[in-house]
Amino acid sequence: MSLSQKILYYVGCTTCHLYPETGKAMKKILDTIGIDVEIRDDEPCCGGALFIMGHIGEGIKKVKENIEYFKIHKIGKIIVNCPECYKTLKYDYPKVEKEFNIQVQHSTEIIAQAIKEGKLSLSKEVPLKITYHDSCHLGRYGGLYDEPRFIIKSIPGIKYKEMEFYKEHAVCCGGPIREPYIELRNQMSLTNLDLAKRIKHLVTACPTCYYNLDGVAQLFEHKVKVIELINLVAYSAGLISEIPGVELGG
Amino acid sequence: MSEKIFEQVMEKLERGIETIGDLKLTLTIGYTSRIMKNERLDPLKPEFIELKKEIVKNLDKLVEQAIKTLKNHFCEVILAKTREEALAYILQEVEGEELVVKSKTNTGKEIGLVKKLETEGIEVIETDIGDRIIQISKEKPSLPIGPAVHLDPAYIAEIFSKHYKVPVKPDPAEIVKVGREKLREQILAANVGITGANVVIAEEGSIGLIENEGNISLITRLPPKHIAIAGIDKVVPTWKDAITILRVMEAAFDLRGAYCSFIKGPSGTSDIRGLEVLGMHGAQEVHVVLVDDYRTPAREKGFEELLFCINCGRCFVACPVIQHAGIEIFLSEVSTGPIGLVKAALIKGINEAVAIGLFLCTGCNRCKELCPANIDIPGMIEKLREEAIQKGIILPEHQKMLESIQKFDNPFGKEIKKGL
Ligand code: SF4
Numbered sequence: 274m275s276l277s278q279k280i281l282y283y284v285g286c287t288t289c290h291l292y293p294e295t296g297k298a299m300k301k302i303l304d305t306i307g308i309d310v311e312i313r314d315d316e317p318c319c320g321g322a323l324f325i326m327g328h329i330g331e332g333i334k335k336v337k338e339n340i341e342y343f344k345i346h347k348i349g350k351i352i353v354n355c356p357e358c359y360k361t362l363k364y365d366y367p368k369v370e371k372e373f374n375i376q377v378q379h380s381t382e383i384i385a386q387a388i389k390e391g392k393l394s395l396s397k398e399v400p401l402k403i404t405y406h407d408s409c410h411l412g413r414y415g416g417l418y419d420e421p422r423f424i425i426k427s428i429p430g431i432k433y434k435e436m437e438f439y440k441e442h443a444v445c446c447g448g449p450i451r452e453p454y455i456e457l458r459n460q461m462s463l464t465n466l467d468l469a470k471r472i473k474h475l476v477t478a479c480p481t482c483y484y485n486l487d488g489v490a491q492l493f494e495h496k497v498k499v500i501e502l503i504n505l506v507a508y509s510a511g512l513i514s515e516i517p518g519v520e521l522g523g
Numbered sequence: 524m525s526e527k528i529f530e531q532v533m534e535k536l537e538r539g540i541e542t543i544g545d546l547k548l549t550l551t552i553g554y555t556s557r558i559m560k561n562e563r564l565d566p567l568k569p570e571f572i573e574l575k576k577e578i579v580k581n582l583d584k585l586v587e588q589a590i591k592t593l594k595n596h597f598c599e600v601i602l603a604k605t606r607e608e609a610l611a612y613i614l615q616e617v618e619g620e621e622l623v624v625k626s627k628t629n630t631g632k633e634i635g636l637v638k639k640l641e642t643e644g645i646e647v648i649e650t651d652i653g654d655r656i657i658q659i660s661k662e663k664p665s666l667p668i669g670p671a672v673h674l675d676p677a678y679i680a681e682i683f684s685k686h687y688k689v690p691v692k693p694d695p696a697e698i699v700k701v702g703r704e705k706l707r708e709q710i711l712a713a714n715v716g717i718t719g720a721n722v723v724i725a726e727e728g729s730i731g732l733i734e735n736e737g738n739i740s741l742i743t744r745l746p747p748k749h750i751a752i753a754g755i756d757k758v759v760p761t762w763k764d765a766i767t768i769l770r771v772m773e774a775a776f777d778l779r780g781a782y783c784s785f786i787k788g789p790s791g792t793s794d795i796r797g798l799e800v801l802g803m804h805g806a807q808e809v810h811v812v813l814v815d816d817y818r819t820p821a822r823e824k825g826f827e828e829l830l831f832c833i834n835c836g837r838c839f840v841a842c843p844v845i846q847h848a849g850i851e852i853f854l855s856e857v858s859t860g861p862i863g864l865v866k867a868a869l870i871k872g873i874n875e876a877v878a879i880g881l882f883l884c885t886g887c888n889r890c891k892e893l894c895p896a897n898i899d900i901p902g903m904i905e906k907l908r909e910e911a912i913q914k915g916i917i918l919p920e921h922q923k924m925l926e927s928i929q930k931f932d933n934p935f936g937k938e939i940k941k942g943l
């Protein structure tokens with residue numbers, strides 16, 4: 274990446290639209306670490322959904338347009354917090370255009386590295402029992418299993434425990450087939466919630482998983498609470514005053 | 524037309540979710556825990572995958588060599604370009620027979636063997652106990668290597684008792700005993716035994732079969748004629764390679780394969796004056812039917828990884844959609860499980876694939892992760908979806924999402940605020 278190039282924090286459609294507060298928390302984390310990013314209000318959709326649906330031709334078209342977009346805006350590196358964007362940008366874009374060489378990093382990679390380098394200190398206690406749901410895109414596709422676990426375990430007060438199926442064996446939340454197969458999605462998310470039942474707090478690093486797991490937990494009045502990893506980190510770093518969805522009781 | 528297929532899928536899904544009950548736990552926790560952490564399989568994977576790649580690259584030559592060496596060992600060999608050719612050959616070989624005994628053969632299933640023989644008035648007896656239970660009960664099969672594991676022993680005892688007209692206690696050992704006695708009578712009565720082949724060794728002119736029950740050992744020896752059916756992808760270069768594959772098959776489900784048969788043509792003796800007589804204790808004739816059918820087209824279509832499949836069924840166990848919506852998902856007459864979905868698309872066409880759940884896959888990649896050959900099933904599913912769309916089969920919800928991305932540059936169907 275040359276000096277004239279910029280780092281883009283690519284927020285992703287789901288975070289922009291459904292969880293802008295998470296996006297803002299991520300921006301605060303990046304500021305704290307000292308990474309200067311650009312956020313653009315004309316950010317394009319990554320096109321990942323097109324490939325999943327089978328609109329491969331349309332997907333390829335979109336990828337080419339976006340590569341052009343990154344070029345025009347002198348983007349030298351992309352930071353994402355959505356695992357689907359991560360998988361698409363990092364693995365599908367180079368398949369479409371071999372010379373696509375913009376570095377793509379997921380928020381968990383950035384945060385884990387900052388903790389290790391002492392650039393982000395997580396000092397506020399979170400006295401909770403916590404488990405982690407591996408997103409399919411981040412885990413099985415992206416291979417990022419250790420970073421989120423390292424981050425969670427770095428937070429003081431947390432008692433961490435794995436679910437019965439984790440890492441490569443994690444169970445999909447069912448998000449991608451939500452439309453029109455909502456009942457199947459419900460059942461798949463419920464399995465995850467049930468697997469986390471005794472641990473009570475289920476952390477995810479994916480806005481889509483969050484949307485599905487949290488939505489189903491509320492729909493079925495499940496006692497498991499779903500937590501977005503970025504919020505957990507921002508809280509422990511003293512950047513936000515509470516973790517959405519969780520009562521820490523003083 | 525596409526509406527009707529999607530209605531069928533929705534019905535199948537709703538029925539599956541509603542009736543899955545306890546089976547959900549068996550599928551999600553039961554089998555899955557058993558195969559997930561597999562210390563036997565993992566170290567074998569790299570060598571296995573390399574071998575499969577080599578085989579597919581040199582397949583035509585290997586098949587040619589296998590045909591020659593098998594023929595040298597007095598086997599009758601046919602290379603069937605299509606399933607019709609394979610069926611026609613087998614029909615001709617069983618002509619005049621009333622009874623045929625067989626063991627599990629995925630290739631046989633793929634070409635519709637049992638149905639064909641039955642329409643010709645031949646009784647076909649499955650000799651794997653699980654398959655026999657499915658055959659008698661007419662239930663839907665589940666796990667490829669254990670098709671009846673989802674059925675309650677009390678229910679199996681009841682259907683056995685009705686079928687064989689003897690009292691059967693709902694105890695696994697009792698059920699197996701009755702099955703064994705009845706099957707043995709039929710194996711002895713049959714003139715033809717049909718099996719698959721797990722490997723066909725090109726250099727040796729030999730086929731290899733691994734099993735637990737012993738039925739394969741019996742039906743390859745006792746009936747005078749043995750017909751083995753195998754996809755051309757089962758050909759391996761050498762003995763050593765055959766062992767690699769058989770070890771992977773055993774490890775895939777952490778099983779103990781009690782018997783392994785390597786068959787180099789008919790049994791025989793030269794003990795009388797040194798004159799070779801074929802057919803001593805074992806079969807007098809061995810026929811090997813090598814089936815191409817969808818395999819060469821699959822290679823041409825960029826689906827060559829399909830030929831890496833050893834039908835172990837791990838992808839079936841891995842799939843969360845099957846776990847939550849039941850064994851009818853991805854099940855067709857020719858195959859089952861995630862890889863079965865892809866095979867069904869090639870064998871029966873894209874409409875069939877859509878009807879059994881092409882659009883139910885979440886793309887979670889668990890099947891690929893757990894497959895011994897890491898076959899990119901979700902990648903193939905994406906390509907098949909593209910094919911379906913090109914034929915005008917598209918989910919209305921997907922159409923909307925496509926239009927939303929095209930019009931609003933996001934999947935939410937309206938203008939949204941981008942950035943923060
Ligand atoms: S990728 Fe699709 S077929 Fe494979 S396990 Fe996941 S849902 Fe099943």
Ligand code: SF4
Nearest residue numbers: 832833835836838894
């Ligand atoms: S695709 Fe892989 S996991 Fe599935 S049956 Fe074939 S070899 Fe086994």
